[in-house]
Amino acid sequence: MFIAGTNGPASVLEWALAELIRNPHVFMKAREEIDSVVGKERLVKESDIPNLPYLQAVVKETLRMHPPTPIFAREAIRSCQVDGYDVPEHSKIFINAWAIGRDPNYWDNPLVYDPERFFINDDPNKSKIDVRGQYYQLLPFGSGRRSCPGASLALLVIQATLASLIQCYDWVVNDGKNHDLDMSEVGRVTVFLAKPLKCKPVPHFVPFSA
Numbered sequence: 001m002f003i004a005g006t007n008g009p010a011s012v013l014e015w016a017l018a019e020l021i022r023n024p025h026v027f028m029k030a031r032e033e034i035d036s037v038v039g040k041e042r043l044v045k046e047s048d049i050p051n052l053p054y055l056q057a058v059v060k061e062t063l064r065m066h067p068p069t070p071i072f073a074r075e076a077i078r079s080c081q082v083d084g085y086d087v088p089e090h091s092k093i094f095i096n097a098w099a100i101g102r103d104p105n106y107w108d109n110p111l112v113y114d115p116e117r118f119f120i121n122d123d124p125n126k127s128k129i130d131v132r133g134q135y136y137q138l139l140p141f142g143s144g145r146r147s148c149p150g151a152s153l154a155l156l157v158i159q160a161t162l163a164s165l166i167q168c169y170d171w172v173v174n175d176g177k178n179h180d181l182d183m184s185e186v187g188r189v190t191v192f193l194a195k196p197l198k199c200k201p202v203p204h205f206v207p208f209s210a
């Protein structure tokens with residue numbers, strides 16, 4: 001539980017920051033949302049998060065492309081048929097949340113990092129997609145009675161931390177020459193960037209100096 005509780009959020013924050021650095025328009029949109037909701041006088045707080053839908057979409061999009069626990073397992077307690085396939089009793093079933101999150105049958109342009117995909121108005125279901133196991137095209141925390149009991153805590157920690165990283169700093173890589181990053185993955189218990197993100201924080205807003 002300690003490993004799940006620390007590795008998961010750490011992995012999501014690293015992937016989110018890497019994606020925001022590679023996609024400066026997403027970073028700026030998230031910062032503009034924070035500035036318009038929170039103002040420029042104080043640090044963003046946990047209680048602001050329900051009013052920051054774009055920030056929430058950034059975290060969902062990060063979990064879609066980079067689920068820290070990409071595969072989880074079940075065992076068939078009795079023989080059954082799923083989608084025409086016979087599944088014998090006691091079969092081990094592996095659910096690949098990483099592949100589902102990148103499946104073009106469920107996601108348009110799945111390899112493009114685009115939080116806007118959660119706000120498509122002509123399909124009201126898209127804006128409602130949640131990550132806690134009710135929408136089978138997005139399962140970073142699993143689903144059902146064995147799904148992650150730490151999901152709400154993890155989301156709160158990730159959203160609040162990411163919001164302050166966006167509000168307070170600009171993030172520079174490659175001495176500011178470009179935004180290129182090697183996004184190769186390495187899977188241990190949790191999936192991280194194969195080359196750990198090295199970036200320089202440049203203070204943008206210092207809430208405690210006022």
Ligand code: HEM
Binds near residue numbers: 005146154
């Ligand atoms: C971004 C953060 C996290 C991710 C992506 C994540 C993901 C997962 C996944 C995919 C599972 C398996 C679910 C299934 O089989 O349906 C799981 C199980 C579990 N997670 Fe998390 N987790 C995270 C954070 C946490 C935190 C913060 C805690 C506790 C404080 C936690 C505790 C657990 C426990 C105890 C289980 C086993 C549940 C069981 O077998 O009944 N996780 N997690």
